[in-house]
Each structure stands twice: as structure tokens, then as C-alpha cells.
Amino acid sequence: MAGTETLEDFYQNKFNWLPDNLGNDIGHFNVFDLEECRKPDAAPIKYSRRDFYKISLTRGRHIIHYADKSIEIKGSTLLFFNPNVAYTIEHLDYSNTGYFCIFREAFFQETLRGSIHELPMFSINGTPSYSLTAEQDDEIAKIFVKMVGEIKTEYRYKYDLLRNYVTELIHYALKMQPNETLYHHTDANSRITAIFTELLERQFPIETPAQRFSMRSASDFANHLAVHVNHLNRAVRQTTGKTTTHHITDRLVSEAKALLKHTNWNVSEIGYSLGFDEPAHFNNFFKKQTTLTPTSFRIV
DSSP states (O other): OOOOBOHHHHHHHHTSOOOTTTTOTTOOEEEEEHHHHOOTTOOOOOSBOBSSEEEEEEESOEEEEETTEEEEEOSEEEEEEOTTSOEEEEESOSOOOEEEEEEOGGGGTTTSSSOGGGSGGGSTTSOOEEEOOHHHHHHHHHHHHHHHHHTTSOOTTHHHHHHHHHHHHHHHHHTTSOOOOOSOOOSHHHHHHHHHHHHHHHTOSOOSTTOOOOOOSHHHHHHHHTSOHHHHHHHHHHHHSSOHHHHHHHHHHHHHHHHHHHOOOOHHHHHHHTTOSSHHHHHHHHHHHHSSOHHHHHHO
């Protein structure tokens, strides 16, 4: 897996220049027309994590490799990517048009109720793609056109307007999902579960064989949170319906699948990076969870 792509990398690789406001304290933001930055001879996008968020309106046929999933999309699609999940886009045709915007988390500080990574479209198990009808495509495209026009102005409060446009895209996608409670931590159990989930996600993705998943048990997380392990287990189960161990196992399996599919590391290196001291232990764990050995999964 390639290392994390920074905003500096993005601009150098895409345009061979750097904007002036990469380090400003409102959080970087920019928006692009896909047709203006498409290069016919461009190298494939690497499967890696970025250090910025991205929202894209794309038209055409593509396969998104996102975490351990591969999703084929056709037609008009609204896409959401975040710094916690590695991804790449495989283009099946090169006639795609559309827009995309990129921003850092600081761009949204104190403007959303809760953290942006709590939103369904930006979570590890969330839905990153939303198929659009022709009417929806037209509405989303109009928002992007406003952003493209606004960012070129000298208006003093343009970033407030741009923030509102991005929020409109987020709410547009939220309204396409079943109703669910997004931001409310109504009690201590939900708060501690949210913190546990964030700690778990911070350890991923694994980007080099030398990196190691360190907190592998409920006790590890309980010690970090300074609570009794029984209290953590009870809070997570009551909030999610699943045990702490279940969440850790699911996330380990998801990362193992991604590493097996998208890196050339050997199975021993992958197992070690996920916290297994012996290759046999990783093989047994993976087969128990998926019915396949790591090697078999890699060649399927």
C-alpha cells in the first residue's frame, strides 16, 4: 500500500504547483472541474490513504476500491472519501465528467454538530457512493458550479459560502439514507462507545510492514480509556448490540483483506503488522473469520 498522500503530494502530482493557502488556520479547501484536470496519460491513482477529505460528482463507469470493498459504479454518482480509509478509483471509461472538492477537517471545525468523521458517508463502514438520477445530478452539479465560481472571487466571506455549499452536499446525501441518529451521544455508554470506535479507527490503515496494530483486545482499550474492561464491554454492547471483541475482529479482518488485495507484502508481514507474532496464528484467525486462508483469499 502506498504511503499517505498529502495535499502537497496531490497538487504536485496533479498540477505541479502548490497553492498559497495550504497551511491557513481555517483549513484548506479547493474545488475542481474534472475535465480541466484530467490527463489521458496520467498514472493510475494509488491505493492509499489521503490526509484530506474529498467529495466528488463523477459520471461514467468506475470501480472504487474502498477499504476492503470494491464497488462498481455507473452513471452519475456522488462520492465521499475521508482520511481514515484507503481507496483508489479504477476507471473503466475515460469519458467521465464532473467535479470534486477537497478540504481538511479544520475547514468544518465548530460548524457541524459533532465531528465530520461521525457522519455515515465518512465512516469506515459507511456508504461512500450515492447513485443519482438525472434530476439529482443536475441539482448537485449546480452546487459544484457555484463553488467553482465562488472560489475565484475576492469576496471576504467566500469560505463561509463554500462551507455552506459543502454542507448542502452532505445533507443531500444524508437525506438519501434511512433516518438514523447521527450526532447524539445521549448517555455515557454512547460517548464511551464513540471514543472506543475513534481509537480503533486511528490505528488504520496499516501503511508499512513496520507499522503495527497495538491495541488488539478489549483490555487494551479499557486501559487507554481508564475504565474497567467490564464497563467498556457493557457500554459497547448496549450501544451497538455487538461486543468490543466483535468490533476489533471485524476491523482486523477488513484491514487484512485490504492488505492482501492491495499490497505485495507476504502473508507473514501482513500478519505481523496486524499484531500476530506467528504466521500460523494469523492464518488460523483469518480462516476462522472468512473460511479461506490468507493465500487463498489473495488469489480469489
